[in-house]
Amino acid sequence: MTETSASPAALKPPRSQWRDVWDQFRTHKGAMLGLIVLVSLVLFVTIGPFFRDAPELTIAQQIKLRNKPPSFEFPFGTDQLGRDMLVRMMEGGKVSISVGLVAMLISITLGSTVGVLAGYFKRLDGPLMRMTDLFLALPLLPLLLVMVMLFREKLSGALGPEAGTFLLIVSAIGVTSWMQAARIVRGEVLALKEREFVLAARSIGTPPRRVILRHVLPNVMSPIMVAATLGIASAIITESALSFLGLGFPPDFPTWGRLLYDGVEQMQLFPARVIWPGLAISLTVLSVNYIGDGLRDALDPRIRGR
């Protein structure tokens, strides 16, 4: 469990852990393919808009561009308001992926905090785990829908429609998805706590905060990373599900889920409009899941190096 060194060249003789992990990760074909697909999707949504900007048009010009089929000028065609579907896909993907990332960060932070506290401090274990069980018994999708319904207007009014909805959805998903991570981390911490190095650290009088940050947390990083990867996938799915039910982002601030929702009304005439966003969501989630699979294998020292 060494720190990652900055220069890979100096690491040749004693191989660092992360290099081993990477070597093992590379042998997982699905995970590598997933990584390539995910990186290209991320490039598509981040760099794409620089090459393709929505042109300034008058309303008359805009209306003439309605419902264009795919052409050289508009590879994905245009929608019922004459907006370029390619640009909308890029913008939508940006929001979808950032919702996934931020919601994952919130849920992982919450989950590992609860997990570490419950695992390390015996007195907190009971109450925190009861709370986790209670959260697991909540009907999450209905509650998410209710939360969005109740607070969307208020937050949109306070922070503007974009930032408000983003904040609401990200925190709602984060607050309802931390339980798995907390359980996994608690289990790991419970086992780690009995190990000699933690005992040694405690016996020389290290305060609990330092033991946790220096000795416990680095050792539970592997399950946290796997949970984080899989968390991105489920957050993206949850956000698209909310948007698909009409309780997500507003239509002028699209995500892939919202584009799918908008496309459903006209799917008889323009099936491409539902297929592209759906495909994008599915590809992202599939690749993230494969990466999570590969990461789990790569981070498991029992599998690695065989």
Add this chain to the structure above:
Amino acid sequence: MLTFTIRRLLLAIPTLLFISLVIFLLLELAPGDPMSQVPLTVPPEVKQKMREALGADQPMFFRYMLWLKQFFIIEPLHILGAITGIDLAGDAQRIISWQSRSPVADIIAQRIPQTLTVIGAAYVIGVLIALPIGIYSAYRQYSWFDQLGTFISMIGFSVPTFFTGVLLIVIFSVNLGWFPSIYDTTLKVTDWASFLKQVKQMVLPVSVLALYNAAQISRYMRSSMLDNLGQDYVRTARSVGMTERVVVLRDVLRNSMIPVVTVIALGIPTIFGGAIITEQVFKVNGLGQLLISAIHANDLPMVQTLTFIFAILIVLFNLIADVLYGILDPRIRYD
């Protein structure tokens, strides 16, 4: 076992009370007002009377208690009364939907059959597909069948149901025209033709949900079979000359089913959540669709009741899973 069941049942009560409090408080923060749909011409003192009649001017604690009483005592009495034909509840105040002004329980009772037919069929079919696939994948680990199964199940739980549903509609009802895209709930099954029609309209939603459920359950089945196939008793069974069929299908399968059965039980409440989306895609007017329309219409009593019913289902099936595990596995002793 019995004491364990009773203890778990007792423990479920505070859990449910807590969940009901969370749901109640969440909705309490809502900006909606029960009087918002009453015409403006109604004078304020009449409005005040209506508010009092609904109990909306009481302190929060009393309203919570009233809701609990309505949910746990009055509504079950009404349901019991409807079944037996005896008027048990009298004219006690029921939970009334703000949307339709009729008791919430009646509307829910109308919607349950649709959800149960579609979602129930999908879950049963999903389990029936998943078990053989899981068994065979584990028995021939790393064969092409196993690889294919792994890939398909990865797709099954990565591709969201709202996309598979829409995709199937585009392919099978828009392009090929084989199945209808909208579920017709007014259809009554009376003869062979209407039965065929019913089957036809169920094919798409059922296959979407069945694929999703089968993907998860087949993975559990596979890993549970793999755990057991490596055990010593399997070698013993083979060495005493039992046929492969008996070893795999009797000894290994029975032991592997223990965790899978609990997973199946745990999955039942979550399919109601997944059903919200599928019902929306195929316009099945079941419970999920009812919840969505109630949310859009700001119908708080309906939302409250439905969410709480979902919570009860989760708690109940968690309990069933735990008890089943204890019954099936003699090594597990709770007391």
